[in-house]
């Protein structure tokens with residue numbers, strides 16, 4: 001659904017390029033996690049993907065169209081939830097009436113269900129909701145658009161712990177096979193058990209692009225009493241022992257995304273080479 005080829009970008013001519021020769025392909029029916037530290041370029045890349053910024057080299061295509069052309073037929077199938085958003089002082093009903101019409105597949109019943117799942121109060125004005133409640137309303141609206149491409153920038157920022165769980169549940173439960181969701185986050189744990197593809201950005205390039213299934217068939221994540229061992233690719237001390245990554249020898253294991261993220265960004269060359 002998304003194809004990025006040889007993408008380069010810098011905000012100013014004087015600046016070093018933020019991205020240089022990035023390539024990426026993402027298919028429908030997937031939830032991809034775009035992971036990276038603060039300032040790695042996640043938001044910038046999302047904006048390049050949806051045509052809010054223009055590449056300085058290379059190209060982005062979504063469903064065969066160039067997003068930078070802002071064609072209405074494409075825009076009705078893309079929803080971008082930015083990290084920082086403005087929400088007007090009108091009721092939920094008025095907001096939906098004013099905005100749902102832009103999305104031909106908008107699902108009113110789903111919206112009602114999500115508002116109830118998130119336990120959002122029906123207030124007169126959306127501005128009277130807390131930050132987390134506003135975010136949950138916009139997540140509900142985003143999912144209800146049924147756009148084929150949903151781009152969510154740090155969607156779990158500001159959500160309390162129960163809401164993060166509900167977010168994972170409603171997202172996994174409301175998607176269709178023809179949709180692609182891209183979630184950017186530096187809070188890696190928030191997307192555990194949700195994403196099926198990992199994209200890790202560092203220093204302007206992808207240091208990993210892999211399906212979780214492939215990672216779990218390559219690497220084993222376990223707890224051990226010692227960090228030593230000839231097979232250990234990476235370890236971190238945790239209360240009561242160590243979390244370790246070793247080569248996979250017995251099928252699949254659950255991927256510990258935070259450990260994987262740390263292992264790739266601070267880990268040994270052996271670890272990095274293993275996941276190339």
Ligand SMILES: Nc1ncnc2c1ncn2[C@@H]1O[C@H](COP(=O)(O)OP(=O)(O)OP(=O)(O)O)[C@@H](O)[C@H]1O
Nearest residue numbers: 011012018036037038039040041042043044045186
């Ligand atoms: N409008 C802009 N003009 C110039 N530089 C910018 C602009 N926006 C972002 N940058 C720079 O581009 C780099 C990437 O920023 P970006 O917001 O894409 O990172 P991020 O990974 O989303 O960070 P975070 O996790 O903190 O949200 C940073 O060094 C930032 O300072």
